[in-house]
Amino acid sequence: MGQISITSKFWGRYRGLVRTEMIPFQWSVLNDQADIVIEKERNDDSIPNEKSHAIANFKIAAGREKGTHYGWTFQDSDVYKWLEAVAYSLREKMNPELEAKALEVIDLIADAQEDDGYLDTYFSILGLDSRYKRLAGSHELYCMGHFIEAAVAYHDATGNEKVLNVAKKCADNIDSNFGPEDGKIHGYDGHEEIEIGLLRLYRATEEKRYLNLAKYFLLERGKNPQFFKEQAKEYDGPNALNGIENLPDTYFQNHKPILEQETAEGHAVRLVYMCTALADLAAETGDKEIFEACKRLWKDVVEKRMFITGGIGSTVIGESFTLDYDLPNDTMYCETCAAIGLIFFARQMLRIEPNSEYAEVMERALYNCALAGMALDGKHFFYVNPLEVNPKKSKLDPTKSHVKPVRPAWLGCACCPPNLARMITSLDDYIYTVQDGGILLNQYIDSESHINVGNNYVEITQETEFPWDEAVKVSVKNSGVDAIRFGIRIPSWADEKCLIVDGKEVPINAEQGYHYLDIEANGKASMVLKFKMAVRRYYCNPLVSENNGKVAIGRGPFIYCIEGVDNGDNLNNISLPADKKLEYHFDEKLLNGVGVIEGEAERLVVDNGNSLYFTETIKKENAKIKFIPYYAWANRGENEMQVWIRE
């Protein structure tokens, strides 16, 4: 796309944390050098949590060390996601020490790769005869997909050819094993991801086979819902996820062909990864039917199955979607990875349709659910991002044991933290969408960019203290030979919007959420978008029974929450009368600087003695209420938290 340098104070802190804390920390975890207790995501003896062993697995597969595989079947992907984050980090800022580590890892991966291009330490160590035989749980293609993503990112950032060659060999091996031709496997991975990797590799290499293979995997999916069960019947070799075939077909989005799927079903991360690839394919091919399928699934997710924080996945069982309007606040899953996947999906949709709904969902998921996945220290992470937590219930009610009240340092299944790392380091890719002859400004992030649009070289500067402040100054300089069309997103959550172009206020005329300006060849424009981020009360569609009679508070891109540390225990005793005013102020000293919302509320009085049920109404008293942005919760110790408040 070009060169984008993020200068935002808000995001700069996070990107710095990833560079200085997460990437080195994760490196030590992958090498089993970190002095941490790896927590389990569930109480389950089969979860490997003594160590990561991910680098050791590669060394064993490469023949450099003796030993056996340890960890999940998808342990390799931890290394790949680390490498991908390193690639973006180096793109942002070169660092010879980090580059040396990356090159070391690339050599190791190349050594671990089989001669025929196959790459998966689990099967290389435990038996290649078993490869591609139990795809429901094997995660082979999933891992290779992550490697290919990392390889393309690393190649893009540094020009390293070796890593791209390993990726091509990988993809060629897959291509020779899967496809419609006789003798090939007519199947796909249990966890979508290879499709994303192959499409990226297609863009990096212009090799059409990779596009076709991605398309094959996507369109083959669900044509034979028995595929995983048939494989499991035929072959009983090593498979750390034995029994996964017995999960419902929907878990794998394997219940019917993708283009016929009407609703977002199954494991939420898988669904959004699938949709990301599908939308990417639609963008690359212009295929209308595929785009309609994407749109159908998009609408089902965001209109019926998405929490107000941008979280998705309504149940821990299968980490899955359930049904339309089923959004329980305290038992849901809302995995960090799923919110990140939704951001990926939105980004691809924007390539096809310049509609700010995609940018706004992206923003919602980014500033709320995804960002909540990470502590302010950059060293602790949530998988599950609840909208209501009582730490006592998390401990003693096994129905809620997956809902942690504080972020652990690292989990046995280390999917979310490295996913956060790669998303935050590549945040520059989400600010703009470049299309034929045009640029969309999707995210308000203080930054300097040099973007190629066809034959035009465009410089864009965003000056803003967003997400806290209420103005964005955008300067665009088109150094090209063609006029370009520049679309600036007009935020839906703002009031009193005002757009000043080259010093003059212009009427805002938003098409699908973007106000467009034509910028002549060798021309330039300066825009100031001003808006008022009032404190907003949000109400939920009444079909979501959990939120009937409740209100959520937001300001700008942020959804707010209340925490016990500010509001005392028993948060649900607090109600917010509809007529009470809420005041916003920025507190420089709190939680690294956050906007705080305060006001008057009411609180049920707990003085009923030792009884459960009464014929007298419960007394209320006046109380203060204090909200903080959702992303910043659980940074002050274990306490209650709640997003939806009784009104």
Place this chain on the structure above:
Amino acid sequence: MGQISITSKFWGRYRGLVRTEMIPFQWSVLNDQADIVIEKERNDDSIPNEKSHAIANFKIAAGREKGTHYGWTFQDSDVYKWLEAVAYSLREKMNPELEAKALEVIDLIADAQEDDGYLDTYFSILGLDSRYKRLAGSHELYCMGHFIEAAVAYHDATGNEKVLNVAKKCADNIDSNFGPEDGKIHGYDGHEEIEIGLLRLYRATEEKRYLNLAKYFLLERGKNPQFFKEQAKEYDGPNALNGIENLPDTYFQNHKPILEQETAEGHAVRLVYMCTALADLAAETGDKEIFEACKRLWKDVVEKRMFITGGIGSTVIGESFTLDYDLPNDTMYCETCAAIGLIFFARQMLRIEPNSEYAEVMERALYNCALAGMALDGKHFFYVNPLEVNPKKSKLDPTKSHVKPVRPAWLGCACCPPNLARMITSLDDYIYTVQDGGILLNQYIDSESHINVGNNYVEITQETEFPWDEAVKVSVKNSGVDAIRFGIRIPSWADEKCLIVDGKEVPINAEQGYHYLDIEANGKASMVLKFKMAVRRYYCNPLVSENNGKVAIGRGPFIYCIEGVDNGDNLNNISLPADKKLEYHFDEKLLNGVGVIEGEAERLVVDNGNSLYFTETIKKENAKIKFIPYYAWANRGENEMQVWIRE
């Protein structure tokens, strides 16, 4: 206690259903003759549901047939609970055909009993070497406990000595295998029940060893929380519930000695069965420390862990208690058996302490949670008794898959229906408590009784259309040589109470909920207790976050609910303004005749189109609301139901 004949129209219908529907139906199930699909309580391939095979297991164990065991380790108990219900049914009304079946079963059980008294078809068939070796899940003592209960009941009802002798042989076998002496097993069953059986056998036989053995089991429990794990380590024989040892110690009430347990923990049925035996033991021995332990657990249950329907068990995981004030309406367990166990517990507590709280909790559990366990046709049964159901969520949200929206005919684990059968057929045992020189009237049930109190023979007649009508006429005739003290319970849920004794209104002077009258030797008394059963709004302790801002409706002993069939879908859209009046009337034609409560309410309007979140408040419209008693829900097809309504 004497002879009690229930003439109540309300209860007569249920008792008739048990006699004419449940007992014959269950007989055909036990013999694998019923043409029904046995549903599974959970999606779990290990649940046996093809047939009952319970009688066949006995025939195989008795050497009458070839074959192997089928079903749960505790399958025998289905036969015993059937026999116990038959005993009460014969006590109520002799029936030669039914008696013949019972005698046939008793012969079969006697044949299946080992020479040394051991009785358990699972281990007799699969290997006696394994007996008593894996008590966490084996249910051997549990099953024998149920047999002993049935045997005592059958002996009491018919004088049959054979069945009592089988029970004594059983108990003697257990006594020779368990106890503090060297060489005996220092342990107890994973599921409490044997203790109840042994205490009943002690009363029937006056054999003190049985009392001591029950006491041993109770007081040994939890002294060595490793007991089950140690057994599992030592012996790896047949055990259909492999892995049960890994459940938390609390599941088995095995985490600390019972007398030190401060809170009601673990599997709810086990806890109340344990408490029933413990209170029985306290009543028999007068032991104050044991009574204090009962009282502590009672208070924790009813003051902090009991749903308004008398249901207990806050989570499906382990069918367990969780923590104080954790009472989720739509994910709870509230097993029918647990409500029945709470009734058992209350009955024993009344023997020690004449406090109407026990009678009222008994009544609450009886008229609400327990009765809801059975359809009005007597042929369909709930295990799980939710306070809020959406059938779509039960189908598509696996977190709620245990919450069935309609009662299945029979489940693989057939514990609840026969438990209902034995409770309803023995309901006469719950009306009065006989104590030294006194009688407590606990339940208002139209009936004629002849009760022995020491040397006194007392006739009591209750005339009442309760639970619908608002008066009970009680005539007591003491044909004895001593004065007796008669306590009539004054209901806490009533207004305008008025007591007329021998034609004259007297001031009500309730001691712990009972108004006492002394009835002279050869004297009599006639009482009319009148009260107003106004429609009541109940509020929940604000520490129960789920019910903050909500109201439940009750009248007399009944808790009411709203159903979709009367109120439309999306029940949580309905709210009940605090100032709206609710009117009661009896509807003879509805649901076999029920009291109905109707009034004006408000309803959120579902017209928001395809969005989840809005900045406009959700519109409301006026709506009618119609409540039916909770016990009668789910008798008109699959629909939503809700007990707690937003106020």
